[in-house]
Amino acid sequence: MDEKDFHAADRAARFEAYRPHLRAVAHRMLGSLAEADDAVQEAWIRYSRSDTTAVGNLGGWLTTVVGRVCLDMLRSHRHRAEDSLDAALDAGMPAPAAPAAPAAPAAGPELDALLADSVGAALLVVLETLTPAERLAFVLHDMFAVPYDEVATIVDRTPTAVRQLASRARRRVRGAPEPDADLARQRRIVSAFLAAAREGDFEGLLAVLDPDVVSRGEISVTAGAHAVARGASSVAPHVGTVRPALVDGAAGAVVLSATGQVQRALAFTFVRDRIAVIEVVTTRERLDRLEVELDIAP
Template structure:
């Protein structure tokens, strides 16, 4: 089997894999802190998919996430046993993201967060990244690390306490508000290119039911916000510029943003009354 999915004989399988590549790369980068190692992990997942008999896989997205998680866990353990530092990020080969997008990807995680993640054990890092950043259930995390779901939950909890102590970069609220206004305007007008201009190339969008990654995927989802019309408005969500969707003047949905320079890197979407009620929302 070819190493390049774009040249594979099984075009259908290659297309399926490519549809998940952005998310897998984001998972691997947050696990490993290196774009070169992340791409190696994703490439290895492709090779394993080709050897697996893909027709027997019911949930390809879950299977690929599990495989990438296991590959990254092995790489972290190997690195730790040799007392190695993570590889410095270098420009990707032709067809990769390139140095400019590499820098944005690194910023979307945050130098402070990467430093903290490097202090965690491999199992803690995997549990935190997969569950807290990508919404993977603890039952699936437990299968990867070879522990019970309760133990996986404890791993993520310990990691979370460490991460919450990481320093936050200074926020430019005025710039963030401009980005939110541009996001809302583009979503309302169905301006796909306008959405791409305010989204990080590796943006992650999370809801209670799942995670999507990559600017084009997230922008396609954001186009549905056009139906909110005037009910979608700029707001401060826990003190950070975001979007609130109102019904009879009360917030019923909320989009919380994490910003990198002049881009949106993470969108947390609260859809249930319980999650919305837990947020401090000030409509602008």
Template sequence: MDEDLLLAERFEENRTHLRAVAYRMLGSLSEADDAVQEAWLRLSRSGTDGVENLGGWLTTIVARVCLNMLRSRGSRREDSLDVHVPDPVVSVGEPDPEHEALLADSVGLALLVVLQTLTPAERLAFVLHDMFAVPFEDIAPIVERSPAAARQLASRARRRVKGTAPAPETDLVRQREVVEAFLAASRGGDFEALVALLDPEIMLRSDAGASPVTTIIRGARNVARQALSFERLARFARLAMVNGEFGLVTAPRGRPAAVMGFTIIDGRITELNILADPERLDRLDLVFAHD
């Protein structure tokens, strides 16, 4: 077999894993694809001479690329008032095998939001070790720390995650019931029914890109009022799987206007993450029949 073709085949065997690592690192599907492509370019230039574990070598390359990308973001999001909702992984209808592989150990939007608050080195250590079981001895050179220091990075990240991203409802039947009830109350303009479905301390994040409606809203009654202000769009909403959990996609003219990710704990919605940025929604390439 041609050596270049063999190398390409070996890379493709690792692509799904590499994309999953990059997505958790970056929270962006397009940037994850860029990081994976960069790993391929480096592999195609250097070959596999001296590489004993190709999967591990490629994971390291992708992690380094992602770390550089996170650092290049600088302090833009931390210092601004902008709300950023990570790219959702959306499936409508039949399960998408590629999406299932990407979310093999389901990572909800709420968790990705918390990961955005970590330093780049903390995020890398947490993702590689806690999500992909990479030893700290392998993580240490990437972050230019000792294994003990890499362990501390992951530990700090773990405390942040556990403190701000409690474990959501995993029963899909219960998830669906709550999301359907939310949709029915929104369509019917039933304010009190909406409030009853929402945790008193609920947080809503809406990322509309450059639009001035990008916002954060807290509290059940405030979020219910916001939901009812878009009552006319509720009839265009449909159930979808958003990062492995039940959510909603609103598509008034066959193109998505918003993707809603729900975090549900003890039968109540504790967090709503809404992506309504037209440019980013277009990149998700979701198309539906017109309602």
């Protein structure tokens, strides 16, 4: 092995030593193992092209790099959706689909360790409601002990502003209860939600929505029971055939076209017998990756 190959192998070995940590950071930021692997791969590319001989703390340097990559990815999700919507509106057509994420990595000891070390379901739910900057500030500082001044360079804010971002995120995370897992109860709640939405029953909607419910679409977030109830009651009469369904194994709902194709899916998170999060999926690639079963009577 010549000197060039030796240094390349040594660089790769040093990166591999930090890979599990970087995947954990990226997974907490992005909520997706597939996207976490994309972020880590991009971090490797940047590392392989950089002169890190003067870097005293390689782990900290790589954490900063993967944090920047994740922040770019979170921001690009929204920008891609906005661009797709603008193009669709100009053409008078449904919004085009966003690029599909790559397949999840195969199961194995490293993946099992990452999942075992990952955050709980309730925390992931709350992280989904944070802005990209809030999410990064909380994850890097509170979960990985990255100093505020280093986080500030990633989000292009002052350390004081980053401290405030993390504080807001921390308050929301601390109040996160564990999601409900009773499928039969979930189905009853979904049926009540759909019936109230169809009938414009505002009070009925409030009865099944958590006061701090968050509804997330491809390009927008609506927070609070009153705002979500208003949106549901105004949209329901215009979205076509709505059916209760199992969406990735949990009680949800889908909007069907005249030919029976799924045009929109609603995935719910339930807390204390109420709907806490509504994830609205509309892009074709994301819909195609969902496992949908229309096994509940309309």
